[in-house]
Every structure is written in C-alpha cells, then in structure tokens.
Amino acid sequence: MCFGKCAKCIGSLLLALAILCIVANILLYFPNGETQYASNNQLSRYVWYFEGIVGAGVLMLIPAFVFIGLEDDTCCGCCGNESCGRSCAMLSSILAAIIGVAGSAYCVIVSAFGLVQGPYCLANNQWTYPFQNNTGSYLTEYSTWSQCAEPKNVVVWNVTLFSILLGLSGIQLILCLIQIINGLIGGLCGCCCEEKTQSYAC
Structure with a gap:
C-alpha cells in the first residue's frame, strides 16, 4: 500500500528525530558537561x-x-475486506498524527521562548536573565554574550541546543501534518499501489 509506505517512512524519521530531541533536551541540563547548575536550579526556566x-x-x-x-x-x-481495513487504519493514523502535532508544536513554542529569553546566568555578580528585555536581539549581538560569567559559554550552549530543538520539532510538525493529509487521502481513497508499477516518495 503506497500510503502505508509513506507513513512508515514518516514514522522512521519521527523516531530518529524524537531520540535527537531527547538527547538535546538532556544536554540543556548540563552546561559544558557540569552538573552543579541543575542541582542548584541555576538554569533557564x-x-x-x-x-x-x-x-x-x-x-x-x-x-x-x-x-x-x-x-x-x-x-x-x-x-x-482487507482494502477497507487498510483505509480504516490510515484514517485512524490521523489521531496519532494530531498527538504528534501537539507534542512538536509544544516543543517549538517553548524552544522559541527559551531562545528569546536567553539563559539564566551569573551577570554583574547576580543570577539573572540579562537578555530577557531585548526581545531576542542578543542572538546576533555576540559581543554581549560575555555578560554571562557563569556557567561558562552558557549562551552558546543554550542558543545551540534550543535552536536544535526548534528546528527538529519544526520538522516533526511538518511531517505530522503531511501524515494527516496522507492518512486522509489514503483512508478515503483506499488506493493500493503495486510496487512494480508505482512508488510513493516521502
């Protein structure tokens, strides 16, 4: 079934992206590989x-x-009817895709807010958010990043990982939306493609 093959391709991509997102989020807890900031609650909210x-x-x-x-x-x-059953399965996949849309959208929104607010760090001898009032303009003002004395290189750490999360979850969101369309068309049409005559590209 051509729609099923496309769904399988999307599912495999989502699985790989999910693992990468988990790893990126975990790394956010350990700036420069150090653990004390997480235990002291000295990380961005x-x-x-x-x-x-x-x-x-x-x-x-x-x-x-x-x-x-x-x-x-x-x-x-x-x-x-096997063909009818496959159509039923494709339509039911829309519910799973909606769950994926919700999860990825949540990650996109939170990651965007994390980038705009900037890191929580030691600046001017106090723990604060030194960039939270400049609406994200610090992202291109590299000279201001030195304001954060501790954790060392925390701005680069946060910007890199939040950007990765934003990008990966954005791709997940697009893939889930594609599967909603794929599941809807595949469920309503109930079409099957012969492997020797037609292939469905993802």
Whole structure:
C-alpha cells in the first residue's frame, strides 16, 4: 500500500528525530558537561518544561510507532475486506498524527521562548536573565554574550541546543501534518499501489 509506505517512512524519521530531541533536551541540563547548575536550579526556566523529552520526544513515539506499523496494518480486515481495513487504519493514523502535532508544536513554542529569553546566568555578580528585555536581539549581538560569567559559554550552549530543538520539532510538525493529509487521502481513497508499477516518495 503506497500510503502505508509513506507513513512508515514518516514514522522512521519521527523516531530518529524524537531520540535527537531527547538527547538535546538532556544536554540543556548540563552546561559544558557540569552538573552543579541543575542541582542548584541555576538554569533557564524553559529548560524545565521538558519540551524535548516529553513534547518532541516521548509523546512523538506514539505517532512514530503507529506510522511504522501502518504498511502491514489491515485493521483486522474491516468487514472482512482487507482494502477497507487498510483505509480504516490510515484514517485512524490521523489521531496519532494530531498527538504528534501537539507534542512538536509544544516543543517549538517553548524552544522559541527559551531562545528569546536567553539563559539564566551569573551577570554583574547576580543570577539573572540579562537578555530577557531585548526581545531576542542578543542572538546576533555576540559581543554581549560575555555578560554571562557563569556557567561558562552558557549562551552558546543554550542558543545551540534550543535552536536544535526548534528546528527538529519544526520538522516533526511538518511531517505530522503531511501524515494527516496522507492518512486522509489514503483512508478515503483506499488506493493500493503495486510496487512494480508505482512508488510513493516521502
């Protein structure tokens, strides 16, 4: 089934992206590989929202595994008709895709806020958010990054990882939206493609 193959492709991509998002979110807790800042609660508040671990990570595993299993899923052969069963399975995948949209959108929003606010760091001998009032303009004003004395290189650390989370979850969002369209068309049309005559590109 051509729509099922596309869903499987999307599911595999989502699985890989989810793992990367989890890793990126975990790294945010350990600037420069140091653990004391997490234990002392000296990290940006948006690090604690678990956007990469939960939103774009664990929650994304649901649609990923559903999509991967769609190619061979016949929904028990709806009414004894295998083709109908596959259409049923494709339509049901839309619900999983909506979960994926919610999880990835959450990660996109939180990551964007994290980038705009900037890191929580030691600046002028006090722990604060030195960039929170410049609406993200610090991202291109590299000379101001030295304001953060501790954790060392925390601005680069936060900007890099939040940007990675933003980009990866944005891709997840697009893939889930594609699967909504794929599932809708595949469910309504119930079309099957012969492997020797037609391939469905993802």
